[in-house]
Amino acid sequence: MEWVYFAIFLTSCFVAGATGGMFPPGQWYDELNKPSWTPPNVVFPLVWTTLYIFMAAAGALAAISPDNSLALALWSLQIVTNMLWTPVFFGLRKLKAGLFVLVCLWISVAAAMIALWQVDWRAGLLFFPYLIWVTIAGALNLAVVRLNPEYTS
Incomplete structure (x- = not known):
């Protein structure tokens, strides 16, 4: 890999992830009703850091592969x-x-996963x-929507 x-x-x-610093959850999020299976807040940056490393590696592998245009798009x-x-x-809440x-x-x-798989x-x-x-x-977001109808306008 290059x-x-x-x-x-x-x-x-990490540029995409920087939006987390620009729009932190804050007190309003802490006060929302959330399902019992909501991960602790400390889990999110750890998971995202790991995923971003995996995503970057996947992109780099695709970049050096032939016929990569759809995967990169x-x-x-x-x-x-x-x-x-x-x-x-x-x-925006x-x-x-x-x-x-x-x-x-x-x-x-x-779709990206499938296209990447076809390339490498x-x-x-x-x-x-x-x-x-x-x-x-997505399941967590859906549960939060359902548990907080006052925010569904």
């Missing part, structure tokens, strides 16, 4: 969609809109934990 490609993809991931789509969720959910973004993210991650099976495999986490995040 380290320059890895660094570029990792930078893209879908990688780009998912990172932009990833970056959108935090400002919508935490910044739009829980339903956040759920919509998460559905779009899930579709883009699944290792790249596709590196996206599998990401798809699992986005599935969990």
